[in-house]
Amino acid sequence: MISYEIFEDIVVEKIGRNIRSTGDMEQYRAIKYSKDSSLFMVAGPGSGKTTVMVLKILKFIFVDGVDPASIVATTFTTKAALELSSRIYDWGNVIIKSCDDENVDLKHFLDDIDLNQIIIGTLDSICFEILNRFREPGMAPPVLVDDFVANSLMLRFGLFNGNRHDDEDLENFLKNRIVGSPRRLSIAKKSELLLELKNRFYDDNVNFKVFCEDYDHVGAKVACDAIGNYIKTLNDREILDYSTLENQFLVNVKDGKLKKFLDSIEVVLVDEYQDTNSLQERIYCVLAKAAISNGGGMVVVGDDDQSLYRFRGATVDLFVNFRSRFENSLDVEFEVIKLSNNYRSTDEIVDFCNMFVNLDVDYKDARVADKNDIISARKKGYVDYPILGIFRDDLESLSEAISNFINDILHRKLDIDGMDLFINPESGSVNDISFLFSSPNEYNSYNGIRLPHLLKKELALLESPITIFNPRGQSLEKVDDVSILCGLVLECIDPVNDVQDQIDNLPQDAVDRIKIWRERAYDYLADDPEPKDNLSLRDFVDAWQDREPKGRKKWKKLVSILDLVYKLIRWIPNMQNDVEGLVYLEAITKTINQTALFSYYGGSIDFTDEESEERSVKEAIWSIFVPLATGAIDIDEDLLENLPKDRLNFMSIHQAKGLEFPLTVIDVGSEFKTNHTSQRFKRFPKEGNKDCRMENELRKYSKSLKVPERSELDRSFDDLIRKYFVAFSRAQDVLLLVGLTSSIEDSIPNIATGWDRKGQYKKFNKIKFI
Numbered sequence: 202m203i204s205y206e207i208f209e210d211i212v213v214e215k216i217g218r219n220i221r222s223t224g225d226m227e228q229y230r231a232i233k234y235s236k237d238s239s240l241f242m243v244a245g246p247g248s249g250k251t252t253v254m255v256l257k258i259l260k261f262i263f264v265d266g267v268d269p270a271s272i273v274a275t276t277f278t279t280k281a282a283l284e285l286s287s288r289i290y291d292w293g294n295v296i297i298k299s300c301d302d303e304n305v306d307l308k309h310f311l312d313d314i315d316l317n318q319i320i321i322g323t324l325d326s327i328c329f330e331i332l333n334r335f336r337e338p339g340m341a342p343p344v345l346v347d348d349f350v351a352n353s354l355m356l357r358f359g360l361f362n363g364n365r366h367d368d369e370d371l372e373n374f375l376k377n378r379i380v381g382s383p384r385r386l387s388i389a390k391k392s393e394l395l396l397e398l399k400n401r402f403y404d405d406n407v408n409f410k411v412f413c414e415d416y417d418h419v420g421a422k423v424a425c426d427a428i429g430n431y432i433k434t435l436n437d438r439e440i441l442d443y444s445t446l447e448n449q450f451l452v453n454v455k456d457g458k459l460k461k462f463l464d465s466i467e468v469v470l471v472d473e474y475q476d477t478n479s480l481q482e483r484i485y486c487v488l489a490k491a492a493i494s495n496g497g498g499m500v501v502v503g504d505d506d507q508s509l510y511r512f513r514g515a516t517v518d519l520f521v522n523f524r525s526r527f528e529n530s531l532d533v534e535f536e537v538i539k540l541s542n543n544y545r546s547t548d549e550i551v552d553f554c555n556m557f558v559n560l561d562v563d564y565k566d567a568r569v570a571d572k573n574d575i576i577s578a579r580k581k582g583y584v585d586y587p588i589l590g591i592f593r594d595d596l597e598s599l600s601e602a603i604s605n606f607i608n609d610i611l612h613r614k615l616d617i618d619g620m621d622l623f624i625n626p627e628s629g630s631v632n633d634i635s636f637l638f639s640s641p642n643e644y645n646s647y648n649g650i651r652l653p654h655l656l657k658k659e660l661a662l663l664e665s666p667i668t669i670f671n672p673r674g675q676s677l678e679k680v681d682d683v684s685i686l687c688g689l690v691l692e693c694i695d696p697v698n699d700v701q702d703q704i705d706n707l708p709q710d711a712v713d714r715i716k717i718w719r720e721r722a723y724d725y726l727a728d729d730p731e732p733k734d735n736l737s738l739r740d741f742v743d744a745w746q747d748r749e750p751k752g753r754k755k756w757k758k759l760v761s762i763l764d765l766v767y768k769l770i771r772w773i774p775n776m777q778n779d780v781e782g783l784v785y786l787e788a789i790t791k792t793i794n795q796t797a798l799f800s801y802y803g804g805s806i807d808f809t810d811e812e813s814e815e816r817s818v819k820e821a822i823w824s825i826f827v828p829l830a831t832g833a834i835d836i837d838e839d840l841l842e843n844l845p846k847d848r849l850n851f852m853s854i855h856q857a858k859g860l861e862f863p864l865t866v867i868d869v870g871s872e873f874k875t876n877h878t879s880q881r882f883k884r885f886p887k888e889g890n891k892d893c894r895m896e897n898e899l900r901k902y903s904k905s906l907k908v909p910e911r912s913e914l915d916r917s918f919d920d921l922i923r924k925y926f927v928a929f930s931r932a933q934d935v936l937l938l939v940g941l942t943s944s945i946e947d948s949i950p951n952i953a954t955g956w957d958r959k960g961q962y963k964k965f966n967k968i969k970f971i
Contacts, residue, residue: 247545374420467497670848688722870944889913
């Protein structure tokens with residue numbers, strides 16, 4: 202092992218991070234604590250929490266002598282896990298080389314260090330790895346299915362089983378008790394809500410049996426039956442989704458099957474704790490108890506102001522009240538570290554974020570006690586631009602003004618109060634700009650055009666056109682290339698609806714969308730797309746429909762639908778070389794691949810005989826195309842981890858969590874032309890949102906959680922404040938707010954533009970309107 206002084210010198214001199222007491226005192230304290238100290242770190246935006254976590258892990262290994270294999274570090278996303286592990290490996294090797302160069306006596310110690318043994322990942326990936334690694338002899342490895350398959354299974358075995366998708370009692374229960382809206386729910390929305398309920402049963406430790414027996418709405422019993430069928434399907438096929446995976450981890454702990462693993466843990470680090478749910482916290486408690494009993498400790502990192510995932514079951518109160526609960530249950534004291542220095546943003550942006558988060562005095566009660574403001578700590582030498590605003594009377598004028606602004610800073614220089622604003626063509630690109638929306642959808646629920654669509658059109662019309670990256674701009678089933686591909690596949694495996702027409706209980710939503718797909722495929726075939734050299738698309742489809750192979754004597758007995766997809770995209774160029782097209786293709790192929798895990802025919806068409814062919818086609822329609830057609834399959838966030846370098850990025854605020862951009866454009870009011878009640882939930886709610894309502898309905902039956910003390914309405918306001926605090930704090934150099942002029946007038950209450958929940962308007966005075 203090496204001394205802390207040597208470790209500190211190497212980090213400062215070779216890695217370039219000042220971790221001396223003369224630097225950031227809170228970072229210094231956080232890193233220097235020994236392995237048996239437990240820490241509660243409140244880390245504001247841009248405060249260098251990843252740097253602290255990396256250096257703390259390296260300090261454990263090189264100074265405290267902790268075996269890398271005994272360190273468990275969880276992150277919220279796969280991308281964050283990759284960044285953490287990459288930085289640990291890179292900086293760790295710098296330390297090893299520096300020690301090698303200066304002290305040959307350390308060679309044996311250094312040779313034994315394997316940084317790849319550190320257990321790093323999302324909690325789900327770690328649970329999966331541990332269940333697989335420590336399974337009993339002869340036991341099959343766990344099979345994990347993602348949201349694609351979960352939606353498919355809930356549709357097929359939960360909703361469509363017994364025609365529950367048409368059940369009025371279920372509809373009324375979901376609308377009135379969960380959503381709180383009179384609007385009729387689509388099949389996809391019902392499936393989504395049932396999965397949310399199922400996840401909440403696990404996440405909030407709800408007594409499922411008592412809920413199903415005692416809840417005072419007949420539709421709740423239908424929901425319980427659907428969820429019960431879904432869970433039974435998972436059990437029968439011996440597969441796990443994310444919440445059942447985490448629950449299985451706890452079951453194995455209780456049964457003593459993971460004792461060897463728990464005996465090996467010395468340090469547990471948890472990032473983004475503010476978005477943890479109760480099920481996950483129970484796992485963390487198990488890990489922490491093991492680490493502390495083995496002479497180690499726990500490090501929890503998070504920021505309640507950046508909690509965004511209540512809709513996924515996250516419980517921000519678990520972070521706010523973390524110390525009191527864990528200190529009691531673990532009989533250990535957690536040292537509080539507050540990382541408040543912001544190294545990301547300019548003074549103007551930091552001041553704006555502080556002003557915003559302190560604007561609503563009632564929000565203070567929802568925060569960690571004695572919360573510090575973030576402190577501007579970015580090295581000087583930057584231009585401190587004012588907060589900018591572009592607001593116009595209508596969407597067309599707004600999109601034109603924003604497009605001209607982007608064009609000006611990319612190709613010219615824009616004068617802002619005597620300061621030049623431009624993107625340096627030598628060191629910057631359009632990728633330095635990101636647009637954040639509540640939703641990046643190009644159309645609203647009434648098929649009306651939204652700002653993302655108009656912006657896309659305006660940017661494409663510029664003298665030097667700008668292409669955007671927005672895979673979530675449309676529902677997957679409505680994307681043109683997806684329609685063409687799905688229509689072509691269906692025409693190949695089921696010419697002229699022959700098998701489909703024999704299925705009596707197909708939901709009408711699916712029938713209507715599949716009809717559109719097939720019609721789009723007919724049109725595409727009529728266009729006779731390239732290539733046409735040896736085999737045209739028409740020739741290929743005809744050969745499939747006639748079951749007469751090209752280039753071989755016999756038609757294969759078993760044909761993979763995935764192989765068919767890959768052959769068809771030869772004639773769909775966007776799915777070969779366009780970054781958005783590749784995301785859509787990946788979503789479809791992932792659906793097919795995952796479907797094979799639970800389907801009898803494994804995602805293939807069986808041509809052994811007519812009966813097998815008909816059955817396998819029916820299975821494909823139910824398992825693959827009905828979920829896609831009803832909108833139950835969405836773009837997986839993991840497919841959006843790497844943003845293209847040559848595109849302008851449109852994304853949701855949730856998607857931007859953990860990211861930062863030189864220029865961040867926030868849509869704070871493009872949807873608010875009038876003070877209409879239907880969109881108040883997006884800006885100034887009059888009642889609790891769906892997620893808060895679900896919390897209240899289910900926690901009455903929870904074994905470990907109480908109904909929150911804060912009202913549903915207060916929690917809805919809290920969530921809006923957090924959402925826009927996260928959005929505003931993504932900006933490094935320039936923050937631009939955009940919207941309709943009406944949205945910043947005193948007639949439309951809007952949390953994002955300076956209102957508090959009491960209806961007092963505290964207009965942002967520091968915005969430079971352009």
